Amino acid sequence: MNPHPVIPRNFAEWRRCIEVDCGIALTLGFVAMRIEALTRNGSEEAGRFASLYGNDHLQRVIGWFHAARPNPATDSPGTV
Structure with missing residues:
Protein backbone atom coordinates (compact mmCIF):
# COMPACT_ATOMS: atom_id res chain seq x y z
CA MET A 1 0.00 0.00 0.00
CA ASN A 2 1.23 3.49 -0.87
CA PRO A 3 1.79 5.48 2.35
CA HIS A 4 1.32 8.78 0.48
CA PRO A 5 -2.02 10.52 0.05
CA VAL A 6 -3.86 9.97 -3.23
CA ILE A 7 -4.59 13.69 -3.54
CA PRO A 8 -1.53 15.73 -2.58
CA ARG A 9 -2.14 18.32 0.13
CA ASN A 10 1.01 20.39 -0.38
CA PHE A 11 3.83 21.06 -2.84
CA ALA A 12 6.16 18.39 -1.41
CA GLU A 13 3.49 15.67 -1.65
CA TRP A 14 2.53 16.81 -5.16
CA ARG A 15 6.13 16.87 -6.37
CA ARG A 16 6.77 13.39 -4.94
CA CYS A 17 3.61 12.13 -6.65
CA ILE A 18 4.71 13.51 -10.03
CA GLU A 19 8.41 12.66 -9.93
CA VAL A 20 8.59 9.50 -7.81
CA ASP A 21 5.21 7.78 -7.97
CA CYS A 22 4.51 8.68 -11.62
CA GLY A 23 8.13 8.86 -12.81
CA ILE A 24 7.60 12.14 -14.67
CA ILE A 35 0.33 25.22 -17.09
CA GLU A 36 -1.02 26.04 -20.55
CA ALA A 37 -3.49 23.13 -20.50
CA LEU A 38 -4.80 24.01 -17.04
CA THR A 39 -5.08 27.78 -17.57
CA ARG A 40 -6.31 28.05 -21.19
CA ASN A 41 -9.78 29.63 -21.39
CA GLY A 42 -12.41 26.98 -22.06
CA SER A 43 -9.93 24.14 -21.61
CA GLU A 44 -11.77 20.82 -21.35
CA GLU A 45 -8.92 19.48 -19.25
CA ALA A 46 -9.16 22.29 -16.70
CA GLY A 47 -12.93 21.88 -16.56
CA ARG A 48 -12.64 18.14 -16.02
CA PHE A 49 -9.98 18.61 -13.33
CA ILE A 62 -1.43 25.45 -11.17
CA GLY A 63 0.54 27.26 -8.44
CA TRP A 64 2.62 24.14 -7.81
CA PHE A 65 3.45 23.87 -11.51
CA HIS A 66 4.58 27.51 -11.45
CA ALA A 67 6.70 26.82 -8.36
CA ALA A 68 8.25 23.75 -10.03
CA ARG A 69 9.32 25.58 -13.19
CA PRO A 70 13.00 24.99 -13.83
CA ASN A 71 15.02 28.12 -14.39
CA PRO A 72 16.61 27.62 -17.82
CA ALA A 73 19.21 30.30 -17.09
CA THR A 74 20.67 28.35 -14.14
CA ASP A 75 19.58 24.72 -14.54
CA SER A 76 21.09 22.22 -16.87
CA PRO A 77 18.80 20.38 -19.28
CA GLY A 78 16.72 17.70 -17.60
CA THR A 79 17.16 19.00 -14.05
CA VAL A 80 14.75 20.70 -11.72
Whole structure:
Protein backbone atom coordinates (compact mmCIF):
# COMPACT_ATOMS: atom_id res chain seq x y z
CA MET A 1 0.00 0.00 0.00
CA ASN A 2 1.23 3.49 -0.87
CA PRO A 3 1.79 5.48 2.35
CA HIS A 4 1.32 8.78 0.48
CA PRO A 5 -2.02 10.52 0.05
CA VAL A 6 -3.86 9.97 -3.23
CA ILE A 7 -4.59 13.69 -3.54
CA PRO A 8 -1.53 15.73 -2.58
CA ARG A 9 -2.14 18.32 0.13
CA ASN A 10 1.01 20.39 -0.38
CA PHE A 11 3.83 21.06 -2.84
CA ALA A 12 6.16 18.39 -1.41
CA GLU A 13 3.49 15.67 -1.65
CA TRP A 14 2.53 16.81 -5.16
CA ARG A 15 6.13 16.87 -6.37
CA ARG A 16 6.77 13.39 -4.94
CA CYS A 17 3.61 12.13 -6.65
CA ILE A 18 4.71 13.51 -10.03
CA GLU A 19 8.41 12.66 -9.93
CA VAL A 20 8.59 9.50 -7.81
CA ASP A 21 5.21 7.78 -7.97
CA CYS A 22 4.51 8.68 -11.62
CA GLY A 23 8.13 8.86 -12.81
CA ILE A 24 7.60 12.14 -14.67
CA ALA A 25 10.45 14.66 -14.86
CA LEU A 26 9.34 18.22 -14.21
CA THR A 27 11.17 19.60 -17.23
CA LEU A 28 10.62 23.12 -18.52
CA GLY A 29 8.65 21.79 -21.49
CA PHE A 30 6.40 19.51 -19.43
CA VAL A 31 5.69 22.18 -16.82
CA ALA A 32 4.90 24.79 -19.50
CA MET A 33 2.58 22.34 -21.29
CA ARG A 34 0.66 21.56 -18.08
CA ILE A 35 0.33 25.22 -17.09
CA GLU A 36 -1.02 26.04 -20.55
CA ALA A 37 -3.49 23.13 -20.50
CA LEU A 38 -4.80 24.01 -17.04
CA THR A 39 -5.08 27.78 -17.57
CA ARG A 40 -6.31 28.05 -21.19
CA ASN A 41 -9.78 29.63 -21.39
CA GLY A 42 -12.41 26.98 -22.06
CA SER A 43 -9.93 24.14 -21.61
CA GLU A 44 -11.77 20.82 -21.35
CA GLU A 45 -8.92 19.48 -19.25
CA ALA A 46 -9.16 22.29 -16.70
CA GLY A 47 -12.93 21.88 -16.56
CA ARG A 48 -12.64 18.14 -16.02
CA PHE A 49 -9.98 18.61 -13.33
CA ALA A 50 -12.10 21.22 -11.50
CA SER A 51 -15.20 19.01 -11.65
CA LEU A 52 -13.27 16.10 -10.13
CA TYR A 53 -11.15 17.89 -7.53
CA GLY A 54 -12.66 21.37 -7.19
CA ASN A 55 -11.50 24.76 -8.40
CA ASP A 56 -9.48 25.43 -5.23
CA HIS A 57 -7.35 22.34 -5.83
CA LEU A 58 -7.00 23.24 -9.52
CA GLN A 59 -5.60 26.63 -8.50
CA ARG A 60 -3.21 24.97 -6.02
CA VAL A 61 -1.94 22.59 -8.70
CA ILE A 62 -1.43 25.45 -11.17
CA GLY A 63 0.54 27.26 -8.44
CA TRP A 64 2.62 24.14 -7.81
CA PHE A 65 3.45 23.87 -11.51
CA HIS A 66 4.58 27.51 -11.45
CA ALA A 67 6.70 26.82 -8.36
CA ALA A 68 8.25 23.75 -10.03
CA ARG A 69 9.32 25.58 -13.19
CA PRO A 70 13.00 24.99 -13.83
CA ASN A 71 15.02 28.12 -14.39
CA PRO A 72 16.61 27.62 -17.82
CA ALA A 73 19.21 30.30 -17.09
CA THR A 74 20.67 28.35 -14.14
CA ASP A 75 19.58 24.72 -14.54
CA SER A 76 21.09 22.22 -16.87
CA PRO A 77 18.80 20.38 -19.28
CA GLY A 78 16.72 17.70 -17.60
CA THR A 79 17.16 19.00 -14.05
CA VAL A 80 14.75 20.70 -11.72
